[in-house]
Amino acid sequence: MRPTTTSGLLLLLNLPLFSLAKATIDQVVLSLENANPGALQYPTQFTQDIVPKFIHSHNDYWRDVPLLTALSMGVMSVEADVNLFNGTLFIGHENAALTPNRTFDSLYIQPLLRILDAQNPSTAFTVNQTTPNGVFDMASDTPLQLLVELKTDGVETLPFVLEALEPLRSKGYLTTFANGTLTQSAITVVGTGNTPLEQVKELSPRDFFFDAPLMQLNDPSLNTTWDPTLSPLASTDYEVAVGWVGIGNISEAQLANITKFVGDAHSRGIKARFWDIPGWPIVARTNVWTVLMNNGADWLNADDLEAASSF
Ligand SMILES: *[C@@H]1O[C@H](CO)[C@@H](O)[C@H](O)[C@H]1NC(C)=O
Ligand SMILES: *[C@@H]1O[C@H](CO)[C@@H](O)[C@H](O)[C@H]1NC(C)=O
Ligand SMILES: *[C@@H]1O[C@H](CO)[C@@H](O)[C@H](O)[C@H]1NC(C)=O
Ligand SMILES: *[C@@H]1O[C@H](CO)[C@@H](O)[C@H](O)[C@H]1NC(C)=O
Ligand SMILES: *[C@@H]1O[C@H](CO)[C@@H](O)[C@H](O)[C@H]1NC(C)=O
Ligand SMILES: *[C@@H]1O[C@H](CO)[C@@H](O)[C@H](O)[C@H]1NC(C)=O
Ligand SMILES: *[C@@H]1O[C@H](CO)[C@@H](O)[C@H](O)[C@H]1NC(C)=O
16 A cells, blocks of 8 residues: 555644645645655565566576566566576576576575565564565566576476475465465466476475476377466467568468467466567567567567567
8 A cells, every 4th residue: 555645644644634734735745754754665665666567587687687677677577597506506598607606596586585575574464464465566466477497407406496495485475286276476486498397297285387388288298287287387489389580471370370379378277478589670579579469478578678568
């Protein structure tokens, strides 16, 4: 709740409303700010005024400030590539890019913990709240999707990722499937890359989900019933699934593929994402984004967050 009017502020501060008659509203606001700045703040202001958007921050850790840059633009999904070495998860696209202090814990887990702790003050006003607030102040029930791309061997790496999530798990911040019920929380973690499907299926309770293959949701050889309790997200390489470069007209076959794959996902309650979208020329990228969004794709996969957030 955010007081938006001067009378609201006066009520909040327990001042008589007649003050309004004696001064202009601006003067009242100014004197209130000078007198009691603390009372004008509220605990969960971190992402105040940021409108969450269905944008996926591809290789998020390349940004000046990982995670926070994306959140500041309302980006609802971020991608972290993790590499297991000597029992530690390092963040980076390839070995040459790894440094000792850029870890999954330092770049993602600890910042998320700090943000969510700030968004979830324990006060007399929150005693009855059963689900934690998410990172977005304007839409506290909107989860952040954390896409974790396992770069090293999946079976070996997964247990370390699950362990790294423990500080978030123990505070109830993770979306969880347990006892037949999917309970949404502040962060939905989805594994991609080398994430081992069978190991994710076996997780019970499950708070680490699987990025489904968008082009193969009907493929019986995968021996899997795809639904949001296993896969809230399904993705595919745009180049392979569609291929239209964004210049000239899209072919009927290309358009039919978009519609089909998006339909396969939506009929199961799964959200669809296309990655490897042409990034240049800008007009081509804009055309592709437009066609994807107009045909039901849920996530805008973006390297240029600024462009995507104003798209
Ligand atoms: C892993 O540990 C070994 C032995 O302590 C060390 O020589 C090596 O540099 C470490 N590798 C990384 C990537 O930290
Ligand atoms: C990370 O380590 C590098 C050198 O290894 C150092 O220059 C840098 O200041 C460190 N950054 C942080 C945030 O600790
Ligand atoms: C919490 O629930 C109790 C019992 O229903 C109620 O008396 C109390 O007013 C509630 N507190 C808040 C802050 O909603
Ligand atoms: C699932 O059910 C078991 C047994 O009834 C219970 O102990 C456990 O707390 C439940 N787990 C969740 C996450 O609700
Ligand atoms: C299919 O999946 C089920 C359940 O996960 C598993 O028990 C079975 O072994 C799988 N079969 C094949 C052929 O992979
Ligand atoms: C459409 O998808 C199929 C796979 O279902 C693929 O073989 C085909 O190349 C795609 N068509 C186009 C035009 O990309
Ligand atoms: C592209 O589509 C438009 C509108 O459907 C049509 O008028 C135009 O002739 C098409 N261009 C080509 C090169 O097929």
